Amino acid sequence: MGRQVLVTQILQQLSEAHRYGALVVGEPGLGKTALSRAIVDALADEVTVIHIGAQPSLKKVPYGAIAPYLTDLSVADAGSPIAIYRALTKHLGQLKPGTPAPLFVVDDAHDLDDSTSVLLTQLIATRKARALVLARPTPGPPSEFLALWHDHILHRYDLAPLNLEEIHELCVRELGDQILSSVITLLSKTSEGNPMFLLALLHSDAREKFLVERNGVWCLSGERPEIDLRLTDLIRGQLRGRTPAELEVLETVALAEPVALSILRTICDPEAIDDLARDQLVGFSGGFDKGVALTHPLYGEVIRAHVPIGRSIAIRRRLLTLSEYQTGSIEGFLRWVSWGLDCGTVIDDATLLRAAIVANRLYDHAFALRAAREVQAPELRSRALVEIAHARMTRGDFSYARELIDETLQNCVSLRIAKEATLLSIDLRMRSRSNSAEIQGDADRWADTIDRIEQQAGASDRSLRVSRLGCRLLTCFVMNLEGRYQESEKHLLELRDHPEGTDETRIAALALLGEVLGATGRALAGAAATADALAIIAGHGHRFLRHQEFVITRHGMSLVRAGSWKEVGTLLADYPQSTDGGMMHFGGMLEFFEGVVALRQGKMRTARKRLILAVEGFRESDIAQLMTLSTGMAAYACAMAGDSAGAQQYASEFAALPAYGPLQARLLGQIHVAGAEARFKGAAGSIAELRRIAHYASTSGMTALAASALELAVRLGDTASLAPLGEITSGFEGVDGAVVHSMALAMRAKDAAALESAAIQARDADYLLIAAECFGTAANVLAHEGQGQRARALQSPLNELIEKLEGLQRPQFSDSQSATKLTERERDIVTLAARGYSNRDIAEQQGVSVRTVEGHLYRIFAKLGISRREDLRDVDPT
Structure with a gap:
């Protein structure tokens, strides 16, 4: 899977006279053995294959790996390199004469004993054998094989992990093709493209813990993949043989990753750290003080699961004594708080609350609940209840989350808590399919809470004014929900540029404004607004992460309305992996x-x-x-x-x-x-419904919606909708509006040249259906005007488009084909007339009257757009 090109390349190398083999280097689980099987299967009938499996236990035994081929060797000659060489060459000499040099397949060559390495490389160098050598990058292939590579006798291939497309292909093979992208993304992140790990995660025992099949579609269940026994054994086997000092480093890094290199060198053996880095089991991130992490996330899962609880607490306590540890990454901060709770360390309430907030932003709701429940200070308790409600809501406990939100807002005296609780209430209403009136009720309650806090405070300050900006934005959100875009736009332009606005209010204003602009035919301006909102989010790390999906949805819709396919593709590629937990919520x-x-x-x-x-x-x-x-x-x-x-x-x-x-x-x-x-x-009822929606949308200012309804009505044969469709789209921004506008004008005018131009414009913009409809309509117009030859000329680009439409057929396509296509009798007459047969000769051949032949020729000339009999010589009757 995903190695077909590599198999072909290696087979080509093995067939070249000056190359005597290939050296394949790759991490464990990347598929070296599967690759060798595919190559051996392809060569099964052409060459003798000799398998050599190196083992760590035989690495210090001279010629231990080739012992099965030395059964005739005497005890006295067992230590003689010359005798062993002769015995092996004698074994090779027993092969059928005239056959190609045998192929040695050396698996796990990094564990090959020195004596066997020297002997095999001698056979390869003297052209008595070829070799397919498989090894890990660390400790790497024996030096003798590397020398053959440097001498261009062996060709080296470094095996890479599977890419996202190949991971998807493997998942389809195991699960079928009905898989959500979030599943593929999660498996890609967890396995990092390692086929062995990926297959272990897809095994039925493992996948049932984090995947669910619903209506034939594989979805995430909301849980993270768990490491099953099969995968644990694979990884633990790869870590056997590490020294106690190296195991201490691995355990410390697994528990603390990423941990600052300076701290790790303080509590662990620096030489062991260097050895693990050289063997690519740990890696370093950039920065002033490098962070150390395991090179594969699954290694960390397995190691953490098998560190004894007493040892785990001891390691964490040592790290907790280093106060600078908590100043690292945001993930490191959460781990520091978690360890403190595990180890009985006293953590202040403000830190616990911050940890709960961050955990919810990173979708770690279990830890958010744990940290928030530990907050005891009365002045922080209301804020902690908001985070508990957030975690409960995400887990699907909507009723309990609603109780906590209402309790928090009932006697709220904090502007910040009022805002957070209100936004969470809106989120909860969106998840529970509430209507706009209920959301407006939340906005009104927020405004009342602000008024009460202002009266109790006895003064007005900037925080109060910013909170009121938030209330106005929430009202604009309700206006957008109800399709009141014209009313909403005026407020949003003011709020976007308000001098007392914050980055958070600007994000909301830009996102909602982008929605308004896209819905009213200004898709490019809408996409620019939402892009600005995403830029603000990106510039603040995790701070505004919870707003990301809100903005992305509106940005994507604006891009679609603009016909910006490339930008849509970039959006879909970038944002699913922006956060670990966010994938589930997409x-x-x-x-x-x-x-x-x-x-x-x-x-x-x-x-x-x-x-x-x-x-x-x-x-x-x-x-x-x-x-x-x-x-x-x-x-x-x-x-x-x-x-x-x-x-x-x-x-x-x-x-x-x-x-x-x-x-x-x-x-x-x-x-x-x-x-x-x-x-x-039937189309009549649908056309009437589409016209009704278009009229309502147009009078309400939802012009993009009106255009969509009119376009579908036209597709159903309603030519009366062409005029309003052309009028509405005349001012639209972007490729989409231009394509639809050109189509509407050309179809209404029944102008073949304009239709062909509109078809080309649509085809170049990847609007294949509209392009085919314009080409088909143009062919029909030309055929009815008696310009059959021009109509037939359009049939070729139309057929190409129909093929890309994945078999879709529309009436205008078949009409255009039938209008220009010759019948079987007409094709026969064209063939005979082109050969010079007279009308009487043709009539005798076909068994019809001369008048019938004349009638056929009249219709043929009309279909083909010709007027002379001589022109039939240039016609392809098929």
Whole structure:
């Protein structure tokens, strides 16, 4: 898996006269043995293969690795290199004459004894044998084989971990192709591309602890992968033979990673640290004081699980005595607090509260609960309750989280706690599918709390004014949910530039403004606003991490509306791995955007697959409230891909969903359901529904939504929607608006040249469905105008596009094909006429009258756009 190119390269090396083998170097578990099996299988009928398996126990035994081939050697000659050489060459000499030199496959060559290494390299150097040598980079292949590599007799290949695409391929082989991207990302991070580790994680005993199959789709269960016995044995076997000093370093680093190198050298043997670094078991990060960590995360999991509790506490106490340890990474800070709690160290309440806040931001909710529950100071207890509610909410305990939030806000006297509790309440309402009125109720309660705090304080300060900015932003959020974009935009522009605004208020204002701009046809400006919000988040580390998914959702939608496919791809590649825990909370977000892009491009089978995955992901986590939209789009993609049963299923699911989330998302889902239902209920009702939604959206200022409804109506054959579609999209920003606008104008004018130009514009922008529709319509127009030759010229680019549409067929495509395609009788007549046969000769050949032949020729000339019989010689009748 993922090594096919390498197998081909090595086989090519083994076939070259001046090369006598290959040296493959790779870490344990990367697949060296599997690679050698593939090569041996390919050479099975061509060469004799001799396997040599080196073992650590035989490394100091001269010729121990080749003992099975020296059975005829006398006791007296057992210590003679010359006798052993002759015995082995004699064994090789018993091979069939004329056969190629035998191939030695040396596994674990790093454990090969010196005597065997010298003997094998002599055989290779004298061209009496070839070799496929497999070794780990540390301690590395024997020097004799390295010398052959430097002399260009052996070619070296360094085996790399599997990349993300290859990991996905392996997961598909083991689980099937219905896998959420979050699963692939988690497995990639955990295994780091090591096939052996990855297969161990995918084993049925291991995967049931962190994966769940729902409706045929593999999703994360919310737990982290656990190390099972099979994987533990693999890793512990690779760590055998390390000295006690090295094991102490490994245990300390595993418990504390990343730990500052200066601290590690204080409590551990510096020489052991250097040896482990040289063997690539530990690595260093940059910075003034390098951080030390294990090179593979699974090594740390196994070591931590097997450090005795007494020894673990002793190591942690030694580290806790070094006060500078807690000033390292944020992960190191959390570990320091956790150790302090384990070891009975007194930790002040402010530190515990900070640890709970950070843990929640990093999605470590178990530790957030533990730290927050330890907070005892009355002045900090309310803030700790907010963090407990946060952790409870993420674990799915919505009712208890709601009780804690309401209790906190009831007599709140802190502006900061009021803000945090209100934002958490909004988050909880989004997860529990509450409506906009309930969210506005939270905003009103926040405003009342601010007023009460102001009266109790007896003065007004900047904190009060910033809090009121937050209330206004929350009201704008509600306006956006209700589709009141024109009203919201005025407030958001003021809030974005407010002189007393903070980075956090600017993030919210920019994200909401980006949503407004994208929904009203200004997708490029919307994407610029949300990009600015993401830049602020990136500049503050973990501080605003909780806002990231809120902004990413709106940024992605603006990019899609702009037709910026490359930027969408970059977004999907960058953000899933931005935090370890965040992947789980993306739910089906990645699949959703991939499906939306495929749908927009016209790749319906791909869109169907990705959107079905998105629906399953959103069943687990739908923070952005995209379930209604993805369900409606899944119904449409199923219908367009020919899956009527799937279309009906998702249309029924959409109808059963409660009315929650952004109005625009609900209406866009409804638009796609109407398009889907046209396949099994007829187009008339769907067109009427689409026109109704378009009118409502247009009068409400939701112009992007109106354009979507009109475009689907046009696709169903409603030419009356072309005029309003062209008018609405005339001012749209981005490629998407330009493509749809050109299509609408050209189709309305029935101008073949304009349609062909619009088709080329759409094709170049990867709007394949619109391009095919324009080409097909242009061909029909030309055929009806009697310009058959020009119509036939469009058939080739149309056919290329139809192929890319994954088999999708539309009426205008088949109409254009039938309008220019010759019948079987017409093709026969063209062939005979091109050869010079007269009309009477053709009539006799075909068994028809001369008048019938003349009628056929008239229709042929119209289809082909010619007027002379001589032009038939240049026609391909097929």
